[in-house]
Amino acid sequence: MSEVNPSVYLNNQFLIAMPLLTDPYFAHAVTYICEHNENGAIGIVINQPLELELAEVFKQMEIEVADSMIGNLPVLCGGPMHPERGFVLHTPSEIAWRSSLEMSSEICVTTSRDILQAIAKNEGPKEMLISLGYANWAAGQLEQEIINNFWLTAPVSTDILFKLPFNKRWEAAIHSIGVDISKLSDIAGHS
Numbered sequence: 001m002s003e004v005n006p007s008v009y010l011n012n013q014f015l016i017a018m019p020l021l022t023d024p025y026f027a028h029a030v031t032y033i034c035e036h037n038e039n040g041a042i043g044i045v046i047n048q049p050l051e052l053e054l055a056e057v058f059k060q061m062e063i064e065v066a067d068s069m070i071g072n073l074p075v076l077c078g079g080p081m082h083p084e085r086g087f088v089l090h091t092p093s094e095i096a097w098r099s100s101l102e103m104s105s106e107i108c109v110t111t112s113r114d115i116l117q118a119i120a121k122n123e124g125p126k127e128m129l130i131s132l133g134y135a136n137w138a139a140g141q142l143e144q145e146i147i148n149n150f151w152l153t154a155p156v157s158t159d160i161l162f163k164l165p166f167n168k169r170w171e172a173a174i175h176s177i178g179v180d181i182s183k184l185s186d187i188a189g190h191s
Contacts, residue, residue: 009036010142012104014160015043016152016173025080028170031135032089032161034101034109041137044078044087044109046129046161047169054130057086058120061113065120074166078131086132088115089161090125106158127162152177 015031031043055071058064065071078087088110092102099112108125118124137145145151154177160169174181 011036014154014173021150030169030173040139041142043135044131047166048077049074049166050077063120067122076131078133079135081134081136083133088130090128093125
């Protein structure tokens with residue numbers, strides 16, 4: 001049995017949904033891949049806001065908010081798996097959060113309550129997005145979906161991840177790899 005080359009893994013990459021994906025979680029989705037290895041992949045969709053603001057999350061978690069403007073931040077649907085679990089994608093910070101993983105020199109993922117408490121006090125990371133749930137692929141599943149033309153891949157852009165409005169992220173991610181959206185089809189094909 002040959003060993004899989006780790007350079008083919010898509011860690012710290014974007015997955016960009018092709019038009020033929022109509023699943024409500026993934027239609028026009030841009031997904032940040034947190035982990036991809038021989039066991040599968042985990043990612044967080046970064047452009048599907050829920051009808052939920054951070055203030056409601058703070059209220060449910062009984063976290064006191066210092067600045068009501070922080071409560072207006074939208075919460076994203078990170079994917080269909082465990083929608084009760086929260087994830088904060090953010091830029092690195094001087095503070096060491098309890099449950100934080102560095103994805104790259106520019107992006108971290110934190111799942112602990114302490115980061116939400118800091119955000120509520122306006123002491124959180126400079127750039128961030130908050131999501132509930134995540135996307136998950138079994139071993140070989142993501143690779144097969146890419147072969148089937150469900151996804152394009154692109155290098156991560158922190159501008160797309162943190163600065164662009166959610167409704168502009170899919171188009172920007174596609175443009176970042178030089179693809180003309182008008183030439184994309186919702187019919188898969190192989191040559």
